[in-house]
Amino acid sequence: xxxxxxxxxxxxxxxxxxxxxxxxxxxxxxxxxxxxxxxxxxxxxxxxxxxxxxxxxxxxxxxxxxxxxxxxxxxxxxxxxxxxxxxxxxxxxxxxxxxxxxxxxxxxxxxxxxxxxxxxxxxxxxxxxxxxxxxxxxxxxxxxxxxxxxxxxxxxxxxxxxxxxxxxxxxxxxxxxxxxxxxxxxxxxxxxxxxxxxxxxxxxxxxxxxxxxxxxxxxxxxxxxxxxxxxxxxxxxxxxxxxxxxxxxxxxxxxxxxxxxxxxxxxxxxxxxxxxxxxxxxxxxxxxxxxxx
Amino acid sequence: xxxxxxxxxxxxxxxxxxxxxxxxxxxxxxxxxxxxxxxxxxxxxxxxxxxxxxxxxxxxxxxxxxxxxxxxxxxxxxxxxxxxxxxxxxxxxxxxxxxxxxxxxxxxxxxxxxxxxxxxxxxxxxxxxxxxxxxxxxxxxxxxxxxxxxxxxxxxxxxxxxxxxxxxxxxxxxxxxxxxxxxxxxxxxxxxxxxxxxxxxxxxxxxxxxxxxxxxxxxxxxxxxxxxxxxxxxxxxxxxxxxxxxxxxxxxxxxxxxxxxxxxxxxxxxxxxxxxxxxxxxxxxxxxxxxxxxxxxxxxxxxxxxxxxxxxxxxxxxxxxxxxxxxxxxxxxxxxxxxxxxxxxxxxxxxxxxxxxxxxxxxxxxxxxxxxxxxxxxxxxxxxxxxxxxxxxxxxxxxxxxxxxxxxxxxxxxxxxxxxxxxxxxxxxxxxxxxxxxxxxxxxxxxxxxxxx
Numbered sequence: 001x002x003x004x005x006x007x008x009x010x011x012x013x014x015x016x017x018x019x020x021x022x023x024x025x026x027x028x029x030x031x032x033x034x035x036x037x038x039x040x041x042x043x044x045x046x047x048x049x050x051x052x053x054x055x056x057x058x059x060x061x062x063x064x065x066x067x068x069x070x071x072x073x074x075x076x077x078x079x080x081x082x083x084x085x086x087x088x089x090x091x092x093x094x095x096x097x098x099x100x101x102x103x104x105x106x107x108x109x110x111x112x113x114x115x116x117x118x119x120x121x122x123x124x125x126x127x128x129x130x131x132x133x134x135x136x137x138x139x140x141x142x143x144x145x146x147x148x149x150x151x152x153x154x155x156x157x158x159x160x161x162x163x164x165x166x167x168x169x170x171x172x173x174x175x176x177x178x179x180x181x182x183x184x185x186x187x188x189x190x191x192x193x194x195x196x197x198x199x200x201x202x203x204x205x206x207x208x209x210x211x212x213x214x215x216x217x218x219x220x221x222x223x224x225x226x227x228x229x230x231x232x233x234x235x236x237x238x239x240x241x242x243x244x245x246x247x248x249x250x251x252x253x254x255x256x257x258x259x260x261x262x263x264x265x266x267x268x269x270x271x272x273x274x275x276x277x278x279x280x281x282x283x284x285x286x287x288x289x290x291x292x293x
Numbered sequence: 294x295x296x297x298x299x300x301x302x303x304x305x306x307x308x309x310x311x312x313x314x315x316x317x318x319x320x321x322x323x324x325x326x327x328x329x330x331x332x333x334x335x336x337x338x339x340x341x342x343x344x345x346x347x348x349x350x351x352x353x354x355x356x357x358x359x360x361x362x363x364x365x366x367x368x369x370x371x372x373x374x375x376x377x378x379x380x381x382x383x384x385x386x387x388x389x390x391x392x393x394x395x396x397x398x399x400x401x402x403x404x405x406x407x408x409x410x411x412x413x414x415x416x417x418x419x420x421x422x423x424x425x426x427x428x429x430x431x432x433x434x435x436x437x438x439x440x441x442x443x444x445x446x447x448x449x450x451x452x453x454x455x456x457x458x459x460x461x462x463x464x465x466x467x468x469x470x471x472x473x474x475x476x477x478x479x480x481x482x483x484x485x486x487x488x489x490x491x492x493x494x495x496x497x498x499x500x501x502x503x504x505x506x507x508x509x510x511x512x513x514x515x516x517x518x519x520x521x522x523x524x525x526x527x528x529x530x531x532x533x534x535x536x537x538x539x540x541x542x543x544x545x546x547x548x549x550x551x552x553x554x555x556x557x558x559x560x561x562x563x564x565x566x567x568x569x570x571x572x573x574x575x576x577x578x579x580x581x582x583x584x585x586x587x588x589x590x591x592x593x594x595x596x597x598x599x600x601x602x603x604x605x606x607x608x609x610x611x612x613x614x615x616x617x618x619x620x621x622x623x624x625x626x627x628x629x630x631x632x633x634x635x636x637x638x639x640x641x642x643x644x645x646x647x648x649x650x651x652x653x654x655x656x657x658x659x660x661x662x663x664x665x666x667x668x669x670x671x672x673x674x675x676x677x678x679x680x681x682x683x684x685x686x687x688x689x690x691x692x693x694x695x696x697x698x699x700x701x702x703x704x705x706x707x708x709x710x711x712x713x714x715x716x717x718x719x720x721x722x723x724x725x726x727x728x729x730x731x732x733x734x735x736x737x738x739x740x741x742x743x744x745x746x
Contacts, residue, residue, distance in 0.1 A: 118642045122666065124728040128735040134641030135389020153699075206383055206391060 111164025340366025465633025
């Protein structure tokens with residue numbers, strides 16, 4: 001009997017305590033309630049949730065908040081498909097808008113088949129680690145190391161190494177999120193408008209002969225493209241041709257025709273870069289041996 | 294501290310005992326012939342590169358300034374040879390990126406005497422004047438870090454230095470350049486210490502030498518005794534410390550000598566001490582009274598296949614190819630390391646020159662590296678060997694796992710990556726052969742880049 005009454009007291013006590021605490025919670029829920037636009041959650045659900053930062057904001061949640069407040073247009077999320085952007089736009093009742101499509105571009109054409117090695121690197125197989133050890137063993141100190149740090153960081157599978165150990169950007173998958181730009185120890189990637197067709201595929205600052213001795217597709221700063229292109233479009237700076245991006249609409253395909261090394265290329269579409277006729281003779285099929293010193 | 298290391302008489306915690314391999318310890322310092330061409334990189338140290346004051350085609354004599362300091366952390370350079378400036382252009386550097394370099398073609402008929410220098414009397418100079426004189430020599434830390442010496446010896450206004458600690462540990466295997474300097478140029482070293490003491494205002498100097506170099510300790514003691522007959526201005530001691538890697542790190546040496554620990558991120562001056570390398574001070578003792586600039590340094594050239602290994606006086610800017618040809622390095626496939634085997638760096642090309650911070654040139658043949666190349670990397674088994682060896686008391690195992698995931702911020706903020714000085718003990722002991730220190734080097738570089746941007 002004693003046990004039963006103890007149980008009853010405990011049971012009643014727990015029930016009363018439970019009801020009291022539930023009351024506290026209910027009151028707190030009312031009192032401390034923060035109203036949040038339900039659309040933020042819905043917009044976030046429509047976003048890719050990759051938190052890639054391509055939009056320039058701290059993750060998809062932050063972008064959703066700003067989009068609902070009308071501070072950014074849905075098109076700013078370059079990762080979303082056009083359908084998703086439209087869905088977001090109709091949800092918040094704005095125009096999806098459009099922004100210039102951008103892609104990552106690599107400024108190096110020196111794969112194993114054309115660029116010489118001065119030393120064999122045999123350490124940790126990442127570009128960053130190789131770059132710390134004397135620049136990584138390539139004869140050209142500015143060139144791509146081909147160990148694929150950019151491929152590792154790309155969340156969208158837009159990068160892959162080709163058979164010559166050179167990363168290739170799949171412009172259809174690239175979202176211009178900037179991850180490869182940060183990953184590359186040589187700073188070879190940059191985010192460029194996909195519509196830009198003319199591109200210098202080299203970063204070598206050595207003088208022409210030295211550059212060509214290191215890599216068959218290096219820019220030798222011969223100046224032919226400068227002459228062939230529209231005035232002021234291309235200039236030579238530190239032994240390298242540099243394109244003035246603000247004059248890009250003046251770019252014409254004739255600028256690449258006489259480039260003997262193919263260091264200047266023309267993007268027929270964002271995925272296909274073509275070289276001038278003069279460059280075809282130097283393209284090799286096989287990898288080159290290590291240059292003995 | 295572990296009881297076992299206490300019984301062995303070791304004085305700082307953890308660390309390792311790699312095979313010493315001091316093949317050249319008994320060979321006297323010799324002079325390397327002057328190369329037909331020297332390449333002097335304009336930027337050889339941290340800080341702003343100095344301003345070049347020579348032009349292409351100009352004739353320079355040995356010791357003439359080539360570049361003058363631009364700001365506090367930059368130092369001047371002096372012509373290492375008498376000759377003609379052939380070019381000022383981009384040249385490959387040991388670190389990788391091509392840097393602006395002054396190329397001088399050596400005059401074959403020149404006596405290569407330093408005719409530029411003006412001897413001067415510094416016996417009554419003030420500390421500030423001595424600092425300026427040190428700055429004018431273009432001296433940087435010759436132990437390997439290449440930090441400008443005048444900046445290291447200048448005590449901040451709010452602090453006061455009482456002790457100059459002179460680092461003669463040379464704990465890296467193979468290297469013997471500091472050892473030979475202590476044996477052969479102990480008097481220069483003592484003279485340099487007097488300058489260092491007057492520049493810092495410290496009252497005593499302690500030279501810490503590892504106890505595997507008894508003849509160096511004996512030579513320094515003899516020099517101190519001779520010095521005492523001339524002046525009793527300062528108190529100079531030489532102290533033997535038990536041999537252990539990485540004792541040559543200043544924090545480890547202070548632990549060994551005084552049992553004090555420098556707080557994370559702090560400098561020895563926080564405890565009133567200034568640490569300098571024996572090579573640096575011996576060079577100062579030689580250069581200052583003559584008014585010369587730093588045009589050469591002692592470099593250990595050694596390795597299993599080298600025909601004439603030894604410590605050589607090498608003009609700054611001598612290309613590696615010339616050094617290897619002169620000492621008779623083996624022709625077969627090889628790896629060349631600048632500095633010691635633990636903290637040194639593989640040279641990417643034999644065109645790169647010896648700079649002020651290069652203490653050793655190690656040459657290995659393919660067969661010496663064969664066993665290393667066969668080893669493959671296995672996953673971390675969490676044995677804790679690296680934790681037991683890290684002299685800074687970090688957790689390399691955890692850091693390594695974070696590095697593999699590129700969690701660099703976490704490494705820096707929660708696991709004190711900034712205290713890692715890349716001694717390589719963790720990688721040396723790792724039974725899974727994980728390249729830990731290599732990953733940390735990358736992580737530190739990424740963090741530096743992020744902090745800068």
